[in-house]
Amino acid sequence: MNAITSQLGSQLSLVSLNGTRRPAPPPLVLVAHGSRDPxxxxxxxxxIERIRELRPHLTVRLGHLELNEPLLPDTLASARGGEAVLVPLLLSRGYHVKHDIPEAxxxxxxxxxxxxxxxxxxPLLVETLYARLVEAGWRTRMSDTARRASGVVLAAAGSRDPDAARDTRRTAQLLAERLGxxxxxxxxxxxxxxxxxxxxxxxARSRHRIAVASYFTAPGRFATQCAEAASWIAAEPLGAHPAMARLVLHRYDQALATPEPAPERALASA
Structure with a gap:
């Protein structure tokens, strides 16, 4: 039902109040990192298929930063003139967001x-992390004794950029509030x-029910290594959860709604 409602809204959005057809929205270019893991x-x-299901009239293209084709420079080079909105499939501010994408x-x-x-x-990331933990065996109802013995490690890729660390800590805080x-x-x-x-x-703090929440967008070497360190349960990566598709579209809409100062291109506010 939600998908049908979204599709209907997408169709209606292309028609103005006087019945004329509005210009098509700028293409969404999803910028993935890339991985050797197929x-x-x-x-x-x-x-991408889930994003298209939610918004059928939106053109969605893919560009990778490395390791997989199509690479982002090739995706942008092949695009016709006009507008495009690049949405990083990345979880925090860091080198790729601040340097690689602007260079492309x-x-x-x-x-x-x-x-x-x-x-x-x-919050949509927290919704996805919570869902993946529940799929792995996290109990939605927990006694006080079990809660005092439990903890979660939010496993992320890592970055030397202090903004990236702040973003990850904020996600950990939001997840802690959700889980208790x-x-x-x-x-x-x-x-x-x-x-x-x-x-x-x-x-060492007598918390022996330790879960690993996989703060990775897709399976890969880092996600596998982190899961192996779990002493209890390890959740799957965020993946193609429906909340992820909604979040990508939210960031796309945010970018379109944010005035872009000239001549510099700026990131849409988080």
Whole structure:
């Protein structure tokens, strides 16, 4: 029913009050990181299908930063002149958002493009993390004794950028409020603590029901390594959960609604 309602709204949005057809909205370019794990590309393609189901008249294209085709520069180079909104399939501010994506945009001057904010932090991410934990065996109802023995490690890729760390900590805070147990961010690389270290720290505090929440958009090497460190349950990555499709469209709409200062291109506010 939600999909039907969204499709109907999408169709009506293309018709103005006087019955004339409005211009088509700018294409959405989903910017994925890329991975050698074939499951990652499959996951991103499934997510794109869900986005198209929610908004059938929106053109959605894919561009990768590395490792998979199509690469973002090629996607932008092949686009006709006009507008485009780049939505990073990334969870925090970091090097890719601040440098790689703007460089790709600058190399496509024929395209009037803007970049949306990264996906996180946002309540829809917390909704997805919660759902993945429940799928893995997290109990939606828990006794006080079980709650005092429980904790969650939010496993993220890691970045040296302080903004990225702040974004991940904020997501951990939001997830802790949802679950009612402590949530500690930990990282697969480039930052501390590591996921195994965070698991050990929980155990030292007599919390032995330790779950790992996978703060990755798709399966891959880092997600697999972090899951292996779990002492109890490990959730699947965010993947193509319906809330992720809604969040991508939310960031797209935000970017369109945010006036872009000239001559600099700016990120839409989070």
């Amino acid at each position: 499951r990652a590309l499959s996951t991103v393609r499934t997510l 945009m600058a190399a496509a001057p024929h395209l009037l493009s803007r970049v949306a904010a990264p996906l996180g932090p946002h 147990v402590p949530v500690v961010p930990a990282y697969a690389s480039a930052a501390a603590p590591t996921v195994p270290a965070a698991v050990r720290a929980f155990a």
